[in-house]
Amino acid sequence: MKPEQQLLFRSVQELIEQAKQNIVRNVNSTMVMTYYQIGRMIIEDEQNGATHAAYGKQTMANLSQHLTGIFGRGYSVDNLENMRSLYLAYRNSETLSRNLSWSHYVVLLKVKNEQERIFYELEASTGNWSVRELQRQLNSSYYERLALSRDKAGVRKLTEEGQIVEHSTDILKSPVVLEFLGLKEDHRYSENDLETAIINKLEHFMLELGKGFLFEGRQRRITLEGDHFWVDLVFYNRLLDCFVLIDLKIGKLTHQDIGQMQMYVNYYDRRVKQPHEKPTIGIILCKEDNKAVVEFTLPLNNEQIFSREYKLYLPSKEELQKQLL
16 A cells, blocks of 8 residues: 555544544533433423422423333433433533533532532543543542642642642542552562552553553663662653652551662653653552651652552542541
8 A cells, every 4th residue: 555545544534533533422412411401491390380299209200201202211210310410510501511421420410519520520521531430530539539639729729620730749649549450458469469460450550640641661770880770660741741650569668668769760860851851750659658757758848759558449438538627
């Protein structure tokens, strides 16, 4: 095939794929807006006198039966209640995202806290999350874990703009949740086992890390006067424009761990990063953090080296919310 034909074929293929994506997006948007209007009509009917509980239930049942008989599935009483809830939650239809499907909104409507729901809606829309990924982020208390790393102004910004990555601390969650690895808390595993499990589920791990991460490599060697050292995982964050080094520790964090990471970060800053790139970030993922050791080992103005606990199970939402109070 001639090069000019390859270009033509690829261009036509991309055009068709884009058209298909636009069709799906338009169908989803139309469906959400239709269901929104159905919810509005139900609410207006209630306000016009159909407020008696028994009458309201019967009306919903009759409406469900009528619509199902004509259009088939999708108009159960539960789904009609969701449409009603959608209108109540979004009185201004302009705030509805055109990138999310009805299934996304069914999940979002379960989030009772309005600010938290807005955060997840923003993240799902800008991150092109699938419904499954949205549910996973809800289950892992993504919002609360990001909020724990921020002051009150930062938390407010989360609910207004979503996760904006501008500073090194913006990418940190507390804790990092690795339940997708399938490792059990009571099972004996090595740091190599943990690393291998992460590599096998790299896409999931990068979603857990957050926005802008690109995988650069594993077990990157550093050689100093004949001695070899190995950085477990190396990423690049295109939003922060810097390398992110991750060291894995299956025990409690020690000051030796921090010293080792300091060496890795210094090496990358002095030998690897380009002049236009930002300072390297080092993250020690450990089974048990040691905040006192971190505090007295690192300088007060530290913005490069961080420790975070990892969990092999989904955290309790209630416990994380208590920490936010």
